[in-house]
Structure formats: structure tokens, C-alpha cells
Amino acid sequence: MLEVEDLSAGYGQTTVLRGISFTVAPGEVACVMGRNGAGKTTLLRALMGVLPKTGAVRLSGTDISQRPGHRINAAGMVWVPQEASVFPGLTVRDHLVIALQRRREEEDGIAEAGALFPALGERLGQEAQTLSGGERKMLALAQALIVKPKVVLMDEPTEGVAPVVVEQLIPAIGAATESAVVLVEQNIDTALALAGNAYILEQGSIVVSGTVRDLYDRGIIEQRLAL
Amino acid sequence: MILGFLPVDSFNVIVLAAVFVLVATGLHFTFGMLNVVNLVHGELILIGAYTTLQVQKTTGNVLLGMALAPLLAGVVGLAMERGVLRFLYERPLDSLLATFGLALIIRQVVQFIFSPNPQTVRSPIGGSFLLGGFNIPWWRLVIVLVTAGLLVGVIQFLKRSRFGLQARATVANPVLAETMGINSGAVRAGLFALGSAIAGLAGAMLAPISTLNPQFGLLFLVNSFLVVIIGGKGSLRGLVVAGVVLGGTLAALQFVMSTVLAQILILAIAIVGVRVRPLLGIVREAQTKTTPAASTSASAR
Numbered sequence: 001m002l003e004v005e006d007l008s009a010g011y012g013q014t015t016v017l018r019g020i021s022f023t024v025a026p027g028e029v030a031c032v033m034g035r036n037g038a039g040k041t042t043l044l045r046a047l048m049g050v051l052p053k054t055g056a057v058r059l060s061g062t063d064i065s066q067r068p069g070h071r072i073n074a075a076g077m078v079w080v081p082q083e084a085s086v087f088p089g090l091t092v093r094d095h096l097v098i099a100l101q102r103r104r105e106e107e108d109g110i111a112e113a114g115a116l117f118p119a120l121g122e123r124l125g126q127e128a129q130t131l132s133g134g135e136r137k138m139l140a141l142a143q144a145l146i147v148k149p150k151v152v153l154m155d156e157p158t159e160g161v162a163p164v165v166v167e168q169l170i171p172a173i174g175a176a177t178e179s180a181v182v183l184v185e186q187n188i189d190t191a192l193a194l195a196g197n198a199y200i201l202e203q204g205s206i207v208v209s210g211t212v213r214d215l216y217d218r219g220i221i222e223q224r225l226a227l
Numbered sequence: 228m229i230l231g232f233l234p235v236d237s238f239n240v241i242v243l244a245a246v247f248v249l250v251a252t253g254l255h256f257t258f259g260m261l262n263v264v265n266l267v268h269g270e271l272i273l274i275g276a277y278t279t280l281q282v283q284k285t286t287g288n289v290l291l292g293m294a295l296a297p298l299l300a301g302v303v304g305l306a307m308e309r310g311v312l313r314f315l316y317e318r319p320l321d322s323l324l325a326t327f328g329l330a331l332i333i334r335q336v337v338q339f340i341f342s343p344n345p346q347t348v349r350s351p352i353g354g355s356f357l358l359g360g361f362n363i364p365w366w367r368l369v370i371v372l373v374t375a376g377l378l379v380g381v382i383q384f385l386k387r388s389r390f391g392l393q394a395r396a397t398v399a400n401p402v403l404a405e406t407m408g409i410n411s412g413a414v415r416a417g418l419f420a421l422g423s424a425i426a427g428l429a430g431a432m433l434a435p436i437s438t439l440n441p442q443f444g445l446l447f448l449v450n451s452f453l454v455v456i457i458g459g460k461g462s463l464r465g466l467v468v469a470g471v472v473l474g475g476t477l478a479a480l481q482f483v484m485s486t487v488l489a490q491i492l493i494l495a496i497a498i499v500g501v502r503v504r505p506l507l508g509i510v511r512e513a514q515t516k517t518t519p520a521a522s523t524s525a526s527a528r
Contacts, residue, residue, distance in 0.1 A: 048406050068412075069405035079406045087399040090392070098396055098407050101389070143407065 001025055002077075002151045002180045007055035007065075009046035016042045017204045020055070022197075024180040026150070029173070031191045031212055032184045034201035035225060040184040041082060043201070044153045047182070048072060048079045059150060076150030078143070080157055082184075084136035086128035092139060093124040099143035113142040116172050134165035141169060145176055152176060155184045170194065188221060200224050238358070240478040242367045245374040247474030249429045250447040251454035251466055252377060256422025257304075258452070259460045260398045261415060263312055264319060266326040268451055269444030270333035271423045274300045275430025276439050277337055280348050289351040289435070296431035297424040303333075304423020308416050316415070330444075338441040348434035370432050377425065382463055394418055398461065450474075453493075457500040473497065 007020040016039045024030040032040050046053040049069035057065040064075050073079075078099075086095065093110060100109040114121025117138040123131065128139060137157055144152050157173065158166045170193055173181065185191045191198065191212050198215050200208040208220055215221045250272060257265040275296035282292030307329055315322035352369060355362040385391035396404040397414045405411045430444070437443065454473060458465030473493055480489035 050402055050406065068410075069402075070408050070410045073406060073408035081403070081406075085400060085403050087396045087403070089399065090395060094392055094396075098392060098404075098409065101408055 001058075001060055002182070003056070003058040004047070005056040005058070007043075007046060007053055007057065009042060009051045009053035011042075011051065015204070017046060017053075020204075020206060022199055022206065022209070024151070024182055024197075026180050027177050028197070029181040029183055029195040031195035031198040032182060032201060033186065033191065033198055033221065033225060038201040039204040040201055041155055042204075044079060044081075044155050044182065044184060047153055048077065078147060078149040078152055080140045080144045080152065080154040082155035082159065084133070084140040086131070086136055086139065088127075088129050090128055091125055092120055092128050092131070095128050095139055095143055096124075096146065099147055103147045109146040112146045116142055116145065117168060134161045137161055137165065137169060141172055145172065145179075149179050151180045151182065153182045156186060157183075158185070158187060158190050166190070186225070188216060192216060238361075238363050238367070240475045241371055243478035244471040244474035245371040246433060247450055247454050247477075248378065248467055248470035249370065249374045249432065250426070251451040251458075251470055252374075252381060252463075253422040253424075253426030253429060254451045254455050255381075255461075255463060255466055256418045256425070259455050259462070259466070260394070261418055261422075262316070262319070262460075263419070264323040264326065265422075266323060266448070267307065267330040267333065268326075268426055269446075269448035270330045270337075271300045271304060271426035271444070272430035272433075272447055273333065273337055273441070273444035274303055275427030276348070276434040276437075276443055277341060277430075278427070279431040279434050280341070280346055280439055283348055289349060292348075293351070293428075293431040297428040300427020300430070301420045301424030304426075305416060305420035307423075308419035312419065313412065313415065334441050334444075341439075341441070343441055345438045345440050347438060350435035366435055370436070373428075373432060377428070378463070378467065381425075385463075390414070390417060450493075453497045457497055469500070472500075 002024045004023070005021050008015060008018050010016040020043060022030065032043060034040050042051065045051045047057060049067060049072045053065060055065065056063050059075050059077060062075065064072050064077070067075065087098075090098075096110050096113050097106055100106050103109070110124065111121075114124070117135075119135055120138055120142055123135070128136070131139060141154075141157060144154075154173065158169055161169065170190065173183070173194055181194075183191070183195055185195070195212045198210060198212040198221070199206045200215070200221070202224070208215065208224060210220075212221075253271065254265060254268050257263050257268065278296040278299045279289060279292035282295055283289045286292075311325050311329070312322055315325055350364075350366040352365045355364045356368075357363070385395065393404070393409045393414050394417070396407070397409055397411045398418075401411045401415075404414075429447070433447075437446075450473065454466055454469045457473070458467070458469035473496065476496060477489055477493050480492055484492075
């Protein structure tokens, strides 16, 4: 269970997020929506310990808000960044090994990544920076999912990806049934396919919340996001 | 006439190339990987040399001193990183000033304890052997072999070990590494300590073939930076190429001109090397393109 209470964060002297509160249960996918600059990515970065913040972030009842990123990861929260960044010079296998460190048997996790995304299984020895954009998204997602995390933070995992790759990504996300997922997503079809609750951000605050289906049917998502 | 001392002179070329590589390998970690303009590198070499000297004076055992030298230099490096430099990774000018100040402090402390007078460390393996009718000093051969072994060890360590994998990830993108569970602060501290220990080892190895004084480390500082910069920051392969080219060239030039003139020519070669290195394609920067996340400051831990 992820509980976020009265979270505020920003860059330097600039406060971007104000008073964010929500909870996500295991197996639930909560979708964070909003226009560009609303604070969606900032929210995930703050939760992951990349940005300083105030407020409480509880993971299974334990406050992890002031922990550094590596200890937040160790507590069971993982991040799939929007850029699907990779480490130059490191192979696909290296990336998976780093993700798996001390979590579970390496070969089991790597085999699971290959089963999740066969394209990765065929490229284990390849330098990750030579992967296509879609394959990088697969790698970022595989790194997150094979460690069986308590919470997954996903920042637009299907953005800029070919439809054929999206067809592989969505079932993989949907299969994370034991994790609480915070999904930043602008694509309404993806949100409808995956998410239960939605939180719409405007100027760093949650202005509307409810189920994705209800907000969509009532035209609120279209109105707020100017789709 | 030149051909007359070719065997022994050729060996000296190899020795000086090895010295260049040896003194620059520690800087590969602290400057090449961690991006700290580490002006205290020479004093870490100095600590290694004087540790060997002190143990020799106290116990008479030079090899024991050489074993302790990297340990002490590593501990001093770790203390500097944890105490000062970890707060300055995103402030290169401040870290430059800090390492300059630390270098001054260490040099003065060494001068206070050991005096500014020249001192010598005896070679643990004396004598020489004949090669092609010429005497080759055993200790110089040891320096070449230790340098080669050190390089193989460092390359394998960075490539095969878990710490090496974490280090390469941290250097490439500290923010991403941190969020993937790597304690980037501990990794940086480990890299700085390792680079410092290797600098200490270099000082210990070179002490028997030099005269020690508190300025000893400065002799190697500029050449270490030249080797790392020309080789391409973060590239061990480039470091070896640059060390062999610069050290070998300096040794060869010293046979036909004064040492001062040879060093001036080396600097000129270095300037040209910096200009043409990208065109040669012999090395690859370890820190290639990084993502926006990589440019975000990782807080000191």
C-alpha cells in the first residue's frame, strides 16, 4: 500500500507540487493525468527521492519520505522514467543485473525479462544504448517488474512507441497484479485499459479525482486535458 | 652511436612509458571517472612514497612499506572524499580549489614531519641482469610488470565485479543509478579511495628510483593529467595509449636533448594530441551522451 499525504516538492526555491494526497493499494493502477507542466513527472521524481520534498510517503505503513533513492528502491519502490534512460557502455544483461541486485536469483530474473519481452532476451549481450526507443521502454519496464516491487512509478511508458510495441507493454503492466502502480499517462486509451482511479493535476495540485471510466464518460478528462 | 645503446635505451623508453601509465591510473578514477579536478593527486603519490620511507626507517622492511603505502593513501583519499569532496561534485571550481588546498596542507605536513631535505628509499630488489650485453635494473623491470598487472586487474575489476558494474552505472548516470538501488555516494567514495590507493602504490613503486622531497608528487601531477586528458577521460584504453606515447616519447627525446627541452616538446605534443585525438578515433569517452536525468544533480550522500 502506498500512501502519499500532503506532499509538496519543487526545484530549488520553486515549489511545483502542493499538498498532494492519495493512496494506491496493491494490484491497483492509479493514473495521474494533467497538461504539460502540471507536475506529473515532478510527482514521480519526488516520490523516488530525486527531489527534496515535504509531507509523508508511506510504503506498507513505513514513512520513506526522507530516504535517499537507493533506500527507497530497497524498500520496494521502482521507477520507470519517461526517457527510458540507459547506462552508456552497459549491456542489456548488465542493466537487468543492476535491477536485480540482491533481490532474487539473477538468472531467474533475466529469464523472466526474456519471457516478458522476447526482444530483450535475444539482445542480452547488446549494449543498451544501441536499442531502439521501444526496446528501451521494454528494458526499463522489465527492470522494474522483474524485482516484484511493492510500488511501480511509470512515467508515460507508451509515449512515442510504435503501436506494435504498445501491444506488448500494456499486458506486461497489467500483469503486475501484486504491485501498486502509479501511472503517468496522457493516452486515454491506455489509461482506460489499465487504470482504476485517476488524479488530474493542475498547477501542482490534484483538482479532480475519481475512476478513469467515470471521469471519461462525464467528459471531465477531455475538458481538463483539452484532448 | 644511437644504435650502440639501443637495448638499454629501449628498455628505459618502456620504463618511462610504464611510469606515465602507473601515475595516471589513479587519476583515471578520481578525475577520469568522478570528474574531480584532483590537484591532490600528486600528494597522494607523495604519501605513498613517504610511507615507504618511514616504514623503511622504522622496520628496515621496504616491501612492508610498499604494502602499507596504498592503504594509507586510500584511507586519506577516503577521508578527503567523505569530509570535503562529496559536497562538491556538482561544483567543479570549488572542488579544484579544495584539492589545491588539501595538496598544500599535505605537502606542508610532510615537510614538517620529514624535513625538506632529499631522502632515499632503497630498492627492495637490487642489482640488474644482462640483456644483449647491457645491464637492466631488476626494480625497473618490476615497475613495468606491476604496471601491466595493475592495468589488467583494474580493467577486469571494472568489467567483471559487482562494484565495477555499479561504478560504471553511477559514473554514467548517478540519478538513474541511485533510483535503481545503487548507493551512488558509497560508490563514489569507493572509487576515490581506490584511485588514491593506486596513487599511493605509484609513489611507493617510484620512490626507489627517485630522490624524495616534499615536492616529489608535483613531478607527476601535470603528466598524469596530460595522460588522462589525451587518452580521453574515462577511457583506460586511451590512458594506456597516451601514457605509452607520451612517456616513450619523453624518454626517447631525453637521449637527444635536455630534459627541460624534452618536457616542452611533450607539452607541445600534448596540445596537438588534444586537438587531433577525436579525429584519430583511438579512444572513446566513457561518458557519452547522457539523458536529461543524468544532468540532474545527485545530492551528496
